[in-house]
Amino acid sequence: MDTNYWISLKQDPDRFKSFYETASSDDVQVYFSTGNFIDLVKAKEQDLMTKIIVAIADKVLPPTPEKGHEFYVSDYFLDIVPDDEYRATVRREISDLPxxxxxxxxxxxxxxSATDEYFVGMEQTRDLIEEWGHDNLKGVAFEDYLKRRGDQYVLHEHEVDIVEYVKKEIYFHRVLMMDPNEAVKxxxxxxxxxxxxxxxSDCDMLLIExxxxxxxxxxAVTENIDGETELEIYKDFEAFHRELRGAVANT
Known part of the structure; x- marks a missing residue:
């Protein structure tokens, strides 16, 4: 779920109660993302949010590696913390606490906080896509996977490490979708x-902004990926929850 929807569970006790009942089913697995964590680092009332996360989430999605053919889902909630050194400190000093x-x-x-390199990189990528187009930039990004065919180079996308492919393609498509005067956020x-x-993570349902x-x-990214499951996208909490309740009822 997008972080705003996690926060809405705090703001609306009835929504929390109803969703908690659905999420408690053995047939439902709720994931809490590293993206949610870094969003909530700056949010107010973190103590209450933590109680909600522990009550609702079944597993966490740890920081994404740079590349690889697999992305693992963790049962250990502390794997959500991006900083390796701090995570080791927590394991050593307070792992016996609730x-x-x-x-x-x-x-x-x-x-x-986002680094200066992120803001500069987004602007530079926007300029490159405008000048060269998405396909040409993708060829540069995945240069190691280009194969020569006569006088041309062809990108065999299915050979790219899935982690690297999804990370870069989400980034490129986000830049492609920016309005000309839109500021990087x-x-x-x-x-x-x-x-x-x-x-x-091959989840079935995603509730996003x-x-x-x-x-x-x-x-835009998944249409070029042969996944085991189809990821359904939702933007309205009530529609998402209604669909989830229906799926639980039918199992």
Whole structure:
């Protein structure tokens, strides 16, 4: 789920109660993404949010590696923390505390901000896509997978490591979808990460911000991927929850 929908569970006790009942089914697995974590690092009332996360989430989606053929889903909630050194400290010093206490401390101690390289990189990528087009830039990004065919080079996309492919393609398509005068936003990092991890974790349903659903950001990437499951995209919590309840009732 997009972070805004996690926060809405705090803001609306009736929504939380109803969703908690659905999510408690053995047939439902709710994932909490690293993108959600870095979003909530700056959010208010983190202690209450932590209680909601522990009550609802079944597994976490740890920081995404640079490349690879697999992306793992973790039962260990501390795997969500992006900083390796801090994660090791928590394991060593407070791992015997209740999970809620551990996560509350992790939120209090953690900081996150997009780097200057991110903002510069987005602007540079926008210029490159405008000048050369998405296909040419994709060829450069996945240069190791280009194969020569006569006088041309052909990209065999199915040979690219799935993690590398999804990360870069989400990034490129986000840039492609930017309005000419649109400013680069820090929270785009978290949103792109939630979308990336949803694809890589083979989840069935993704509830995201209406902007991304309307633009078809996820579909632009998944249409070129042969996945085991079809990822359904939702932008309205009630429609998402109604569909999830129906799926549970039919199992």
């Amino acid at each position: 999970l809620i206490d551990i996560l509350q401390q992790a939120f209090r101690d953690s900081t996150w 820090e929270n785009d990092v978290a949103d792109m990460l939630v979308c990336t991890q949803a694809i890589l 209406a902007k991304w659903a309307n633009l078809g950001l996820v579909e």
